[in-house]
Amino acid sequence: MGAEPLPxxxxxxxxxxxxxxxxxxxxxxxxxxxAGRAADGDLRAFEVLVRRHGPLMRAYAARVLGSNSxxxxxxxxxxxxxxxxxxxxxxxxxxxxxxxxxxxxxxIDRIRARHDDRPLLDWDDETxxxxxxxxxxxxxxxxxxxxGALDRLPEAQKQCxxxxxxxxxxxxxxxxxxxxxxxxVRGLLARARKTLIREMEEWR
Amino acid sequence: xxxITGDDRHDDILDVYGDYLDRGEQxxxxxxxxxxxxxxxxxxxxxxxxxxxxxxxxxxxxAENPLASGWVxxxxxxxxxxxxxxxxxxLTHPSPRARLTVTEAAVLGLVRxxxxxxxxxxxxxxxxxxxxxxxxxxxxxxxxxSVFWGENIPDxxxxxxxxxxxxxxxxxxxxVESIDVTVTDxxxxxxxxxxxxxxxxxxxxxxxxxxxxxxxxxxxxxSAR
Numbered sequence: 170m171g172a173e174p175l176p177x178x179x180x181x182x183x184x185x186x187x188x189x190x191x192x193x194x195x196x197x198x199x200x201x202x203x204a205g206r207a208a209d210g211d212l213r214a215f216e217v218l219v220r221r222h223g224p225l226m227r228a229y230a231a232r233v234l235g236s237n238s239x240x241x242x243x244x245x246x247x248x249x250x251x252x253x254x255x256x257x258x259x260x261x262x263x264x265x266x267x268x269x270x271x272x273x274x275x276x277i278d279r280i281r282a283r284h285d286d287r288p289l290l291d292w293d294d295e296t297x298x299x300x301x302x303x304x305x306x307x308x309x310x311x312x313x314x315x316x317g318a319l320d321r322l323p324e325a326q327k328q329c330x331x332x333x334x335x336x337x338x339x340x341x342x343x344x345x346x347x348x349x350x351x352x353x354v355r356g357l358l359a360r361a362r363k364t365l366i367r368e369m370e371e372w373r
Numbered sequence: 374x375x376x377i378t379g380d381d382r383h384d385d386i387l388d389v390y391g392d393y394l395d396r397g398e399q400x401x402x403x404x405x406x407x408x409x410x411x412x413x414x415x416x417x418x419x420x421x422x423x424x425x426x427x428x429x430x431x432x433x434x435x436a437e438n439p440l441a442s443g444w445v446x447x448x449x450x451x452x453x454x455x456x457x458x459x460x461x462x463x464l465t466h467p468s469p470r471a472r473l474t475v476t477e478a479a480v481l482g483l484v485r486x487x488x489x490x491x492x493x494x495x496x497x498x499x500x501x502x503x504x505x506x507x508x509x510x511x512x513x514x515x516x517x518x519s520v521f522w523g524e525n526i527p528d529x530x531x532x533x534x535x536x537x538x539x540x541x542x543x544x545x546x547x548x549v550e551s552i553d554v555t556v557t558d559x560x561x562x563x564x565x566x567x568x569x570x571x572x573x574x575x576x577x578x579x580x581x582x583x584x585x586x587x588x589x590x591x592x593x594x595x596s597a598r
Contacts, residue, residue: 220440224436228431245451
């Protein structure tokens with residue numbers, strides 16, 4: 170995707186948003202104004218949104234996917250979907266969390282594809298074998314240790330944890346996005362947290 | 374699930390703590406201090422939270438990983454292929470056999486260009502409310518705008534309304550019943566003022582207004598200066 174030639178010269182360049190009369194201030198405009206303009210077809214406003222939120226979307230997609238290899242594709246797809254659907258967004262001021270939801274969904278779709286589209290809760294069966302303490306001792310830092318513990322969680326638990334703790338989604342939103350009841354989300358999250366604590370600490 | 378600790382009481386207290394934290398509250402000090410076990414569980418929870426700090430701090434990670442060159446351009450190139458022209462707005466043509474229309478997207482682009490020609494405001498969403506495809510049908514134009522800090526809001530809204538009315542009258546045959554301007558925010562200019570108002574005229578870098586939405590460049594921009 171990245172190497173594709175551009176259909177025509179772009180008005181804007183690598184050094185940031187454009188510099189004409191409107192563009193000078195576009196870079197400082199609120200999300201609501203930018204989203205409104207983009208919904209009406211203003212590509213320059215959309216560009217500012219991509220530059221403003223793109224790095225965060227990439228960081229989040231990497232957390233959900235657990236790797237970097239598909240991140241760029243997922244985020245690019247996210248913005249293309251966003252451009253198409255912006256005119257239908259009722260509350261323009263929530264564009265950032267709306268983008269987060271789209272990127273979350275795209276990333277989860279990728280994971281589902283890896284799992285042959287089986288329902289999310291089935292993935293929960295695939296608890297990897299317990300890692301021995303010597304494995305944990307190899308972890309260089311608490312952060313690495315937690316990351317490892319997170320990677321070892323069953324997929325459904327991991328999704329819930331990442332959506333809640335990293336994405337800041339509510340129980341209701343997680344339930345909606347994953348298509349499972351809120352009570353299930355609560356249970357998955359509780360198990361994820363306990364496992365993480367157990368793996369991280371000998372607190373007895 | 375296997376309970377490594379072999380003691381469910383630890384799980385219980387973690388559930389209780391979890392409920393508090395999910396509500397955005399801290400568990401009461403009396404609860405944490407009620408037993409050594411509770412204290413240990415709380416300390417463990419905090420340590421996980423600390424370790425999670427950098428893992429969940431997307432902002433920091435995002436700041437460390439700037440977008441690769443060409444990444445944004447690639448998205449924009451893809452996006453440009455998505456045509457969103459909207460409704461077809463009729464224009465009269467001298468020949469009775471010809472049918473002439475202008476796309477809604479083009480008209481919105483004109484409104485935006487008109488808005489951008491007004492100092493001290495930035496136009497946002499614009500909605501043409503009414504049956505624009507029907508010649509002569511009344512149309513209400515609703516726009517959102519941001520006014521720069523320190524500007525007179527009613528004055529800027531009026532200037533915006535006048536610029537939009539002028540553009541629509543000049544370039545379309547819409548029967549504009551009203552132009553409603555909603556100021557949704559006031560925004561600060563980070564840059565030091567240039568030419569007294571911080572809005573220097575176009576830099577002469579050849580950027581056409583409304584680029585990317587099919588509007589002939591040249592109109593709208595500069596006419597109100």
